[in-house]
Amino acid sequence: MSHKSTVEIGRQLSEELNPGMEAALEERYGHLLPGLSEAVVDFAYGRQYARPGLDLRTRYLATIAALTALGGQTAPQLKVNIGGALKAGASREEIAEAIWQMALYGGFPAAINGLNAALEVFAEIDAAS
Amino acid sequence: MSHKSTVEIGRQLSEELNPGMEAALEERYGHLLPGLSEAVVDFAYGRQYARPGLDLRTRYLATIAALTALGGQTAPQLKVNIGGALKAGASREEIAEAIWQMALYGGFPAAINGLNAALEVFAEIDAAS
Amino acid sequence: MSHKSTVEIGRQLSEELNPGMEAALEERYGHLLPGLSEAVVDFAYGRQYARPGLDLRTRYLATIAALTALGGQTAPQLKVNIGGALKAGASREEIAEAIWQMALYGGFPAAINGLNAALEVFAEIDAAS
Amino acid sequence: MSHKSTVEIGRQLSEELNPGMEAALEERYGHLLPGLSEAVVDFAYGRQYARPGLDLRTRYLATIAALTALGGQTAPQLKVNIGGALKAGASREEIAEAIWQMALYGGFPAAINGLNAALEVFAEIDAAS
Amino acid sequence: MSHKSTVEIGRQLSEELNPGMEAALEERYGHLLPGLSEAVVDFAYGRQYARPGLDLRTRYLATIAALTALGGQTAPQLKVNIGGALKAGASREEIAEAIWQMALYGGFPAAINGLNAALEVFAEIDAAS
Amino acid sequence: MSHKSTVEIGRQLSEELNPGMEAALEERYGHLLPGLSEAVVDFAYGRQYARPGLDLRTRYLATIAALTALGGQTAPQLKVNIGGALKAGASREEIAEAIWQMALYGGFPAAINGLNAALEVFAEIDAAS
Numbered sequence: 182m183s184h185k186s187t188v189e190i191g192r193q194l195s196e197e198l199n200p201g202m203e204a205a206l207e208e209r210y211g212h213l214l215p216g217l218s219e220a221v222v223d224f225a226y227g228r229q230y231a232r233p234g235l236d237l238r239t240r241y242l243a244t245i246a247a248l249t250a251l252g253g254q255t256a257p258q259l260k261v262n263i264g265g266a267l268k269a270g271a272s273r274e275e276i277a278e279a280i281w282q283m284a285l286y287g288g289f290p291a292a293i294n295g296l297n298a299a300l301e302v303f304a305e306i307d308a309a310s
Numbered sequence: 311m312s313h314k315s316t317v318e319i320g321r322q323l324s325e326e327l328n329p330g331m332e333a334a335l336e337e338r339y340g341h342l343l344p345g346l347s348e349a350v351v352d353f354a355y356g357r358q359y360a361r362p363g364l365d366l367r368t369r370y371l372a373t374i375a376a377l378t379a380l381g382g383q384t385a386p387q388l389k390v391n392i393g394g395a396l397k398a399g400a401s402r403e404e405i406a407e408a409i410w411q412m413a414l415y416g417g418f419p420a421a422i423n424g425l426n427a428a429l430e431v432f433a434e435i436d437a438a439s
Numbered sequence: 440m441s442h443k444s445t446v447e448i449g450r451q452l453s454e455e456l457n458p459g460m461e462a463a464l465e466e467r468y469g470h471l472l473p474g475l476s477e478a479v480v481d482f483a484y485g486r487q488y489a490r491p492g493l494d495l496r497t498r499y500l501a502t503i504a505a506l507t508a509l510g511g512q513t514a515p516q517l518k519v520n521i522g523g524a525l526k527a528g529a530s531r532e533e534i535a536e537a538i539w540q541m542a543l544y545g546g547f548p549a550a551i552n553g554l555n556a557a558l559e560v561f562a563e564i565d566a567a568s
Numbered sequence: 569m570s571h572k573s574t575v576e577i578g579r580q581l582s583e584e585l586n587p588g589m590e591a592a593l594e595e596r597y598g599h600l601l602p603g604l605s606e607a608v609v610d611f612a613y614g615r616q617y618a619r620p621g622l623d624l625r626t627r628y629l630a631t632i633a634a635l636t637a638l639g640g641q642t643a644p645q646l647k648v649n650i651g652g653a654l655k656a657g658a659s660r661e662e663i664a665e666a667i668w669q670m671a672l673y674g675g676f677p678a679a680i681n682g683l684n685a686a687l688e689v690f691a692e693i694d695a696a697s
Numbered sequence: 698m699s700h701k702s703t704v705e706i707g708r709q710l711s712e713e714l715n716p717g718m719e720a721a722l723e724e725r726y727g728h729l730l731p732g733l734s735e736a737v738v739d740f741a742y743g744r745q746y747a748r749p750g751l752d753l754r755t756r757y758l759a760t761i762a763a764l765t766a767l768g769g770q771t772a773p774q775l776k777v778n779i780g781g782a783l784k785a786g787a788s789r790e791e792i793a794e795a796i797w798q799m800a801l802y803g804g805f806p807a808a809i810n811g812l813n814a815a816l817e818v819f820a821e822i823d824a825a826s
Numbered sequence: 827m828s829h830k831s832t833v834e835i836g837r838q839l840s841e842e843l844n845p846g847m848e849a850a851l852e853e854r855y856g857h858l859l860p861g862l863s864e865a866v867v868d869f870a871y872g873r874q875y876a877r878p879g880l881d882l883r884t885r886y887l888a889t890i891a892a893l894t895a896l897g898g899q900t901a902p903q904l905k906v907n908i909g910g911a912l913k914a915g916a917s918r919e920e921i922a923e924a925i926w927q928m929a930l931y932g933g934f935p936a937a938i939n940g941l942n943a944a945l946e947v948f949a950e951i952d953a954a955s
Binding site: 596597600601604608612635638639642644645 | 897918919922923926933934935936938939941944945
């Protein structure tokens, strides 16, 4: 895909989207699981999010829908991806629509829980600005 | 949202995207569950897919991602939505990308099973053309 | 099913079972998702819970069992439905039985988590009386 | 609960509801997992389904709802429990209602798949009679 | 398997691994669900964990992997089983490996949430010593 | 971890455990998703299964338990991992025990479905020998 390695591509993209994530993973989990932080950077960012075949905004909306349908065990990650979707150009309305549509596939409780996660993210952003 | 009722809006959209679906639901399930076919038309199409806040192509890609992550119990519906995504303008590549990204959220088995569903849909289309 | 629309039927039933719910949904989510509160009233209450083919007490016990088996992402909704089941005439014992039976289908952790939700609801009711 | 052991209580109930089940489990799995068939009889029937706190018809409808919401990996067991619910006095309509209500909690694909399992059971019964 | 009943075998093992658990279950749930605590002791300990066919350390690591993949609704039980695995001779590193491997099967969010549960258990142990 | 790259380490291990897998993935999915086969080799084998912190037999038993608890959407992968566990030194009995224990965490239907997958693998092996 490039002269850069997938680790390098992933590192660049992850620093852009989640600055400091690799170092935070290393600090938190590296003593128990050496290589975890590089594996996340390489696989999740270098080999998945950096793929050219689908735009980043749609990738994030697809992820938000899936995490909503899977339910609350993924709430922290749902909030991270809602933040990422906004950075990638999705509007708050589009994010809310992608979540609410999951009433059809993951049920109403999952959709409502997903909307609550989105409202929390939006409120945090508004409070910080 | 409109002078039309959500049932009317849903019926128009469902006939466009899945011609004959309402009648098929009525014939198959109506004797046991009167009102089911209208409820699907009204809620799934009139009150969800017809919403203006997110384009149909992205709605389908989000749904495909979610059904992939939820796993195989939704395989028949995954195939229907892959067909819908193609009609709504998504490319085969984009559909495959949305599915494969789910390796990150639903695991590798779920993503591979989702790709197999997509390959079946693509092969059926190629065989019919 | 009636001369009333499903929205009207649903509104009457939702006000009976969860007074103020429609207004609360509208206030919380309406700015992002116009139509959401009416969709919940119409589909969940008018087109599902109001159906005549199964008594309300059994509907609630079935829902409680399902939310227990699906696990904790639905805990807030599990508590709401436990409250609804009591209103619809189910005893505390029956609710506990429906939850504990899920040890067979969702596993022991899901069943124990469900019982904890029920104990919280029962304690809240006892504290309020 | 009784002078009988839970194994004896469970054996009597399982033979009533699913004649031959214990022997079938023993034949199929006993060489690999000695004690499995007795564990099923004791725990599932003697310590769960035989409990006096909830009537058998409601237990089956609750189970059917949960297996529907959990999705297709439980399809064979869903069909067994639909057969059990009919024996315990639930009507076809009540079974269909308990399944269709799961559109709210497990999503539309899960509910439609559940209905298809019910239609198969009903058709098998009609063909045999 | 023994001259002892499965209840007696289970009670001995549960007291060894989780001293006081049966009494705690009885006190918390016994008024609503008589027989629950004995059912847990008999089925979970006497008929499952006490089985000779697989060593206890591997049983715990298998359970930890499964609870991680199933997601957060089982977090309290995941922590209990991490404690049990340490008692049964698994190292912290082995526990972390079994959890992190679930990135492949339950997705990255589930694996990260599982690691966070493990870090909490390890920190509690370190704080208590 | 080594002077070899994780791709090289993964390729060597995947060829040992599943000869021909990388080429099969490339042939089946490579036209739609360039890089997928290398991503699987690198992440699943080089960065996960090759990790030194947990022996391969336990890794496979943990995976088998998790796939069982997650349910049937992972049945093809469950069978592949049962084959892998046998190669890594697990006995049929140990595999059956790891699966049956999941009755506690994923429910009885999931455990029985998992055992059926194992019996199929064992029968295929016996038929081939």
